[in-house]
Structure formats: C-alpha cells, structure tokens
Amino acid sequence: MLSEPALIEKSKQGDAEAFSSLIRRYEDKIYNLAHHVCASAPAEADDIYQETFLSAYKKIGQFRADSQLGTWLYRIAANLCWMRLRKKRREPFVPILDLPDAGEHRHTGAPLDKMKSHADDPAKLAQKKELRQTVERALEELPVEYRLVAVLSDIEGLPNDEIARILNLSLPAVKSRLHRARLFLRDRLSPLVKGHAS
Amino acid sequence: MKCRSLLRFLSDYVDGDLPTATARRIGDHNRVCPTCRRVIQTLKTAVLCLKNTPRLHAAARARRALRRKIAALRRPGPPRT
Ligand SMILES: [Zn+2]
Numbered sequence: 001m002l003s004e005p006a007l008i009e010k011s012k013q014g015d016a017e018a019f020s021s022l023i024r025r026y027e028d029k030i031y032n033l034a035h036h037v038c039a040s041a042p043a044e045a046d047d048i049y050q051e052t053f054l055s056a057y058k059k060i061g062q063f064r065a066d067s068q069l070g071t072w073l074y075r076i077a078a079n080l081c082w083m084r085l086r087k088k089r090r091e092p093f094v095p096i097l098d099l100p101d102a103g104e105h106r107h108t109g110a111p112l113d114k115m116k117s118h119a120d121d122p123a124k125l126a127q128k129k130e131l132r133q134t135v136e137r138a139l140e141e142l143p144v145e146y147r148l149v150a151v152l153s154d155i156e157g158l159p160n161d162e163i164a165r166i167l168n169l170s171l172p173a174v175k176s177r178l179h180r181a182r183l184f185l186r187d188r189l190s191p192l193v194k195g196h197a198s
Numbered sequence: 199m200k201c202r203s204l205l206r207f208l209s210d211y212v213d214g215d216l217p218t219a220t221a222r223r224i225g226d227h228n229r230v231c232p233t234c235r236r237v238i239q240t241l242k243t244a245v246l247c248l249k250n251t252p253r254l255h256a257a258a259r260a261r262r263a264l265r266r267k268i269a270a271l272r273r274p275g276p277p278r279t
Contacts, residue, residue: 023268027261183209
C-alpha cells in the first residue's frame, strides 16, 4: 500500500485512483463533521461532504507537503459549512456566561453519578438519551462559528492547536469559543439535570 | 475564590488544562460550594454527551456518488509520463 505522501503526489498528477485512496482515509471524519455541524440539514451535509473532496481534488496541486492532509480537508469542509450556514442564523446568540440562579442550588444530589453506575437501568438509559438529545438540539442553536469549534473539539476529539490551524484562529480565540459554546450547552442542560435530581 | 471568578476557568478545568495551583483552588472551592459543584457537574455532562455522540459513516450511496463525480472531474494535471 502506498504511503500518504505518495498518494498525494499521484493525486497531484491527476490520478483519481490515488485520490480515492485518500478519500477512504478521511471521508468518515468529513462526513461526521458536516452532519454534526449541519444536523438540521442532512442534504446540505451530504453536499458538503462531496464538495469538500471535489474541491480538494481540484486544489490538491496547492497542498503543501509540510501541512497535514486531514487539517487541510477539515479546513475546506469547515469553510463550506460556514459559508452555507452563516446566513441562516435565526436569532442573535447570547452566550451564557453567568452562574445559574438560586433555583438550581437546592438539588445537590449526584443523579449523574448514579446514572453512570446504573447504565443498564431503562429509566437511566432514557435519561441519558434525553440529555444527549438536549445537547444535540442546543448545539444546533449555536452560531456556526461556535458550533464548528464544539464539534471539532468534543465530537471529533481534535486538540485546540489543530482546531486553530483548521479555522485560522489564534489558540485563545479557539478556547474562548469552546468555553462559550460549552457554557451555552451546559445552560440548556441544567433544567433537565435539576428536574431529575428532585 | 469567588463563584463568579471561577466561571472563566471552567472549560479549561473540565479539560484538566489549568495550572495545578488554579485547579486546586477550584477543587477547594467546590468542596464548600454546592452551586459551583453542580455547575461543573452539568458542564462535564454536556461535554461528555458530545464526546459520546455516535460516529456517523458515509452511506454507500453517498460514497459511490462521490467516486463518480471525482472520476468525471478529470482534473487537468501535468501531462502523464
Ligand atoms: Zn461557588
């Protein structure tokens, strides 16, 4: 099997077979990113998945050997997500950067810890599902520039410095967006956690 | 440490990304402050929910469609030798 640099070289020569081997290595990552960033528009996400690789194939001649192909592909996909979604913002985003009100203080049990230790209990499983769905919905409410950071970090599992390279941001800017995005998700989750604690 | 001054550290805190002294101050505060304990617990849950999101795989149909488009593209490259 050819190495990645060899496949890139062949792709630069117009070898579609070599490029298909590269696609195989990265398509699930790009597909995953597109579908989580555009969760409410699966058809757009499919387009972004295809468009990312079509665009990469056209531009592979510009790809520099000193960068990572994965980073480069994520960057193309992130740009496509951003261009399609930036106009779709429904309402201004107000990042939740304050502490919860006093109502949240009363329930200090540990329902989440219990939830983890009773993973096979149907009620706990249902709660887990509800939590996940709430986070998914909250993710959709975030503006795309915050959602991209949250998905790249916490769903794709990329380190902050790579996210900075992908989105062409400084490291503090990545951390700040991640922080705000996570606090927003936390805020959306808190009534649910409170409800189950009581 | 005041509750409000803790807030800006929380994302780094759940990532274990803080200097030891700062992390220890937050840990000490948490032991005596149920509010912050709860906030951090919910934040951790939110992050955990994202981390546990099931991974998606491109459907066979989408994969085939992409290959067809790539093959049809005939990107003009340098002449083959
Ligand atoms: Zn506190």
